[in-house]
Amino acid sequence: MTGTSPAVGHLRVDGANIRYEVRGSGPLLLLIPGGTGGAAAFDGVADDLAGAHTVVSYDPRGLSRSPLDDPEAPQSVAQQADDAFRLLELLAPGAPARVAGCSSGAIAALHLLATHPDRIERVVAHEPPLVEVLPDAAVHRAMLARVADTLRHEGLMPAAAVFAAGLAAEPSKDPALASDAPASAAPPNDAPASDAPASAAPASDAASGVPVELPPQAAARAERTLADLPxxxxxxxxxxxAYVPDLERLRTLSDRLVLAAGEDSRGELPHRAAACLAGRLGTExxxxxxxxxxxxxHPVGFGALLRKVLSA
Known part of the structure; x- marks a missing residue:
């Protein structure tokens, strides 16, 4: 769904300059993206949500439109959650807000709830890929180590392939053996977010292989996705x-938290993590x-359900 252009702003935070977009009016709804999608990951739902909210989406620190002062500075969940809090302070000082996060953005949303519950009315966390809440965490730690090793010794796209296979692998299967993973198991919203590595390359017609020229906005997004992937x-x-959520703290806040996952991603690491965390917290x-x-x-259906869950 497309609509009017959002208002664009920039927020100076410790070590970075955050680019954000604002749509609509009403109670504030902060959308935290995963992977390299940035604010554009929510383009399909933001206008609809803006009918009842002031919708704020943004590019997390370190992505191309929210550059770091020091490109080599270490990054953490706590730091990115603090960036989200600074946006709340800027755009709705002192007012309760609702938050929706996807993938790595869902992890930041969980930390934001745990550290600033007085400012958060409701959180929807869609498929946070939290390895440490899973009973087979050791298998997935080993997968992450392989991703790092592959990135170091073989390069970007081989590492992205290992990562994608590791997320999609059945829990009983070692991701190292998942070389026969289906081609459709491209890195999810959080691997290159809403843009898999293949989509960051020049588009081509599936039948002829002839390159297809993307619209300027789509081409720019694909270029940013590839640039941000390393x-x-x-x-x-x-x-x-590897982040370990504060389960005791979140359990006391479970009435404000909804864990979510995709109908079609059962068995994949992020889906399993969301379901496991919901069970451990006793939340929805x-x-x-x-x-x-x-x-x-599925932006139409996703947006409609998100709107319903946020208002419950």
């Missing part, structure tokens, strides 16, 4: 997926249309 795989994936677990990238592949 930062995501090398800096965000290791720290975010909701299935959304599509898989890990349902936000992109």
């Amino acid at each position: 930062y995501f795989l090398g800096r965000i994936v290791p720290g975010f997926m 677990f909701v299935l959304f249309p599509g898989g890990h990238v349902g936000l992109t592949t």
Whole structure:
């Protein structure tokens, strides 16, 4: 769904300059993207949500439109959650807000709830890929180590392939053996977010292989996705997926938290993590249309259910 252009602003935070977009009016709804999608990951749902909210989406620190002062500075969940809090302070000082996060953005949303519950009215966390809440966490730690090793020794696209296979692998199967993973198991919203590596390359007609010229906006987004992928795989994936949430703290806030996952992603690491965390916290677990990238592949259904869950 497309609509009027959002208002664009920039927020100076410690070590970075955050680019954000604002649509609509009403109670504030902060949308936290995963992967390299940035604010554009929510383009398909933001206008609809803006009918009842002031919708704020943004590019997390380190992505191309929210540059770091020091490109080599370490990154953390706490730091990115603090950036989200600074946006709340800027755009709705002192007022309660609702938050929706996808993938790595869902992890930041969980930390934001745990550290600033007085400012958060409701959080929807869609498929946070939290390795440490899973009973087979050791298998997935080993996968992450392989991703880092592959990135170091073989390069970006081989590492992205290992990552994608590891997320899609059945829990009983070692991701190292998942070389026969289906081609459709492209890195999800959080691998290159709403843009898999293949989509960052020049588009081509499936039948002829002839390159297809993308519209300028889509071409620019694809270019940003590819440019941001090394930062995501090398800096965000290791720290975010190893993050250990404060379960005791979140349990006391479970009435404000909804864990969500895709109907089509059962068995994949992010879906399993969301379901497991919901069970451990005793909180609501909701299935959304599509898989890990349902936000992109099923925007109408995803947006409608998100609107319903946020207002419950």
